[in-house]
Amino acid sequence: MAEQQQVTIPVITKKDEMRAFSRKQKLAGKTVAFVPTMGYLHEGHLSLIEAAKSHADVVVASIYVNPTQFSANEDFDVYPRNPDSDRLQLQAAGCAAVFEPEGSLYHQVPGAGDGSNVVGRESGHPDSHETWVTVERLQQGLCGVSRPHFFRGVATVVTKLFHIVEPDVAVFGQKDYQQWRLITRMVRDLDFPISIIGMPICRENDGLAMSSRNARLSPESRANALSISQAMAWAQQAVAQRQATSAAAIAAEVRQRITAAGGEVDYVQLRDADNLHEVADAAAQATLLAVAAWFPAKDRGTVRLIDNMVLGQLPS
Ligand SMILES: Nc1ncnc2c1ncn2[C@@H]1O[C@H](COP(=O)(O)OP(=O)(O)OP(=O)(O)O)[C@@H](O)[C@H]1O
Numbered sequence: 001m002a003e004q005q006q007v008t009i010p011v012i013t014k015k016d017e018m019r020a021f022s023r024k025q026k027l028a029g030k031t032v033a034f035v036p037t038m039g040y041l042h043e044g045h046l047s048l049i050e051a052a053k054s055h056a057d058v059v060v061a062s063i064y065v066n067p068t069q070f071s072a073n074e075d076f077d078v079y080p081r082n083p084d085s086d087r088l089q090l091q092a093a094g095c096a097a098v099f100e101p102e103g104s105l106y107h108q109v110p111g112a113g114d115g116s117n118v119v120g121r122e123s124g125h126p127d128s129h130e131t132w133v134t135v136e137r138l139q140q141g142l143c144g145v146s147r148p149h150f151f152r153g154v155a156t157v158v159t160k161l162f163h164i165v166e167p168d169v170a171v172f173g174q175k176d177y178q179q180w181r182l183i184t185r186m187v188r189d190l191d192f193p194i195s196i197i198g199m200p201i202c203r204e205n206d207g208l209a210m211s212s213r214n215a216r217l218s219p220e221s222r223a224n225a226l227s228i229s230q231a232m233a234w235a236q237q238a239v240a241q242r243q244a245t246s247a248a249a250i251a252a253e254v255r256q257r258i259t260a261a262g263g264e265v266d267y268v269q270l271r272d273a274d275n276l277h278e279v280a281d282a283a284a285q286a287t288l289l290a291v292a293a294w295f296p297a298k299d300r301g302t303v304r305l306i307d308n309m310v311l312g313q314l315p316s
């Protein structure tokens with residue numbers, strides 16, 4: 001019989017214990033890197049842990065499916081979860097501790113329902129959580145259109161996590177490109193003493209961007225979702241060879257290819273890769289080609305996938 005692996009990594013569930021753990025490392029002269037996640041880990045997450053190890057002495061990861069970044073009609077309830085496997089993966093990757101908050105990270109009023117602050121499910125209690133961090137311009141557009149509560153929830157929970165973990169460095173994936181730029185801007189604007197590192201997208205062998213949500217795709221959708229990376233690869237080549245550089249024309253072609261493969265496109269947009277301003281000519285600067293599209297899920301509903309490629313040079 002195969003021997004079961006034991007979880008030996010410290011699993012910290014309380015905010016004050018997490019803060020004490022980090023402070024203890026710092027008192028011992030060590031630097032702390034932090035990798036926030038929503039769990040159901042894959043190699044993309046593990047690449048962030050690897051990067052974190054190269055930037056600090058000690059790495060802490062968090063697993064928390066943050067309710068406030070989901071609207072009521074989104075996939076909070078069916079978001080994939082597997083904490084046992086996550087803990088073992090983090091342990092094997094060399095993480096020093098994992099923060100898995102017990103219950104809600106948000107202030108809860110006894111007797112005020114689940115107090116989860118999921119938009120659309122708020123208890124409405126006057127003493128529940130009411131403080132939000134918004135990055136005014138960068139939270140608009142792209143994912144901010146179909147997920148209007150998303151970036152407010154992300155900026156707020158990342159702020160809370162930064163106050164709890166007190167890292168020197170935090171690592172984010174460029175798959176969530178707008179999120180990475182927004183957190184970089186938030187840290188600059190609000191003087192967090194934290195360096196933000198953005199790491200490249202890890203892909204499956206056939207090019208699909210790794211994502212926890214891929215687990216919810218039907219086999220047919222899994223095959224059809226390849227149209228996203230394939231259409232982006234077409235765009236990258238078209239710009240490199242100057243066959244097409246008009247942002248509008250490239251967006252239209254990418255949209256058409258994904259739609260033809262059965263995807264419902266949320267957006268296809270070309271933006272300045274640094275500040276996400278709109279661009280007209282993809283060859284005039286480092287240009288982000290960003291895509292979001294829905295494909296049918298294997299159970300019910302749809303799965304929203306995001307992906308992107310930079311046409312040209314990445315911002316620092
Ligand atoms: N394929 C990937 N390559 C690099 N980083 C990634 C990849 N997928 C996710 N990340 C990063 O991991 C961190 C945690 O993301 P999260 O836990 O939401 O995983 P996810 O796979 O992006 O989930 P989903 O796509 O279902 O939202 C984020 O900084 C995210 O950008």
Ligand SMILES: CC(C)(CO)[C@@H](O)C(=O)[O-]
Nearest residue numbers: 036037038066154157176
């Ligand atoms: C940064 C994050 C952990 C905040 O909940 C989440 O948005 C994610 O996993 O990318």
Ligand code: BAL
Nearest residue numbers: 038069070150176179
């Ligand atoms: N990876 C970003 C988390 C989310 O989509 O809610």
